[in-house]
Amino acid sequence: MASSGNTSGGPSRRFCVAPMMDWTTSHYRYLARQLSRHTLLYTEMVTTGALIHGDTARFLRHDEAEYPLSLQLGGSDPAELAHCAKLAEKFGFDEVNLNVGCPSDRVQNNMIGACLMGHPDKVAEGVHAMIEATDLPVTVKHRIGIDGRESWDDLCEFVEKVSEAGCRTFIVHARIAILEGLSPKENREVPPLKYDWVYRLKAKYPHLEIIINGGIKTFEECHEHLRHTDGVMLGREAYHNPWLLAGVDPEFFGQAAPVQSRHQALRAMLPFIQSELERGVFLTHMSRHLLGLFHGQPGGRQFRRYISENAHKSGAGLEVIETALEKVREPAAPEIAEA
Known part of the structure; x- marks a missing residue:
């Protein structure tokens, strides 16, 4: 049986939305926060090089309404990771997370992501440097292995070395990553899921916080996973069907949902969308994250089609969202979010 508490401090990780490149932008996160106050949200992965040598403020920009919020870093150099952990604290994030799961060729070439599963000492050095640099919780998101290092003993060695460096929270994607021969998309689908390995990690290391993904x-x-682990992390389902997040607070935290309908959630977004438009953000950069809100609802296809056909046009503004919203009937009674 999983422990009931958070062993790392910081925000609750009982229910999380995974960091996803091009998807978990600040605009998606603002929508997610209208639906759930307690879900822990993650940024897209940001590389240490981008933060140190690029437009730091742009990469770390977020709205306070997004909290609780974790910054996910990609990198392996201890000094760079320490510097970026300090930035995470300076910019108000609730947690800093190290990516040891991304399988793309581009990040492998820079010693970022899943390839680090083959270098547990290097991960431990980076984690230790981050912990020394910040008071924020430092967590690691990783696979259960990579090709060539995919045994149970390899996984335990990784967890033990990184935990000895001070990490107390491991977010475990229950697949290996195949670094040669599969695309990142295939790596999210082809290697078989081994949930029992994540359960075994929690049983073997009960003092650690283990989140399953x-x-x-x-x-x-x-609920089945929570019988064996401390938290769950959803990815694609939470993005393509964001309304499920409206059920999280009552289902997992014993709190009322912040909104009663999809319409209410979208209307709550409008002032934020308008402020972003005034800042020079194109509507399509925001509206693409709204397309799944009416998933499976009468009028949902018309809603998506109208936004898709009009949001990219020059000068497109709130009127596009408001017109699209008219194409889906507002319920007379509160909606129940289920997943």
Whole structure:
């Protein structure tokens, strides 16, 4: 049985939305926060090089309404990771997370992501440097292995070395990453899920906080995983069907949902969208994250189609969202979010 508490301090990780490149932008996160106050949200992965040598403020920009919020870093140099952990604290994030799971060729070439599963000492050095640099919780998101290092003993060696460096929270994608021969998309689908390995990690290391990730879609599945682990992390399902997040607070935290309908959630977004438009952000950069809000609802296709056909046009503004909203009927009673 999983422990009931958070062993790392900081925000609750009972229910999280995974960091996803091009998807978990500040605009998606603002929508997610209208639906759930307690879900822990993650940024897209940001590389240490981008933060140190690029437009730091742009990469770390977020709205206070997004909290609780974790910054996910990609990198392996201890000094750079320490510097970026300090930035995470300076910019108000609740947690800093190290990516040891991304399988793309581009990050492998820079010693970022899943390839670091083959270098547990290097990960431990980076984690130790981050912990020394910040008071924020430092967590690691990783796979259960990579090709060539995919045994149970390899996984335990990784967790033990990184935990000895001070990490207390491990977010475990229950698949190996195949670094040669599969694309990042295929790596999210082809290697088989081994949830039992994540359960075994929690049983073997009960003092650590173990969060399970990979292929989770329903609340029923979440409850089963929570019998064995400390938290669950959903990815694609939470993005393509964001309304499920409206059920998280009552289902997992014993709190009322912040909104009663999809319409209410979208209307709550409008002032934020307008402020972003005034800042020079194109509507399509925001509206693409709204397309799944009416997933499976009468009028949902018309809603998506109208936004898709009009949001990219020059000068497109709130009127596009408001017109699209008229194409879906508002319910007379509160909606129940289920997953």
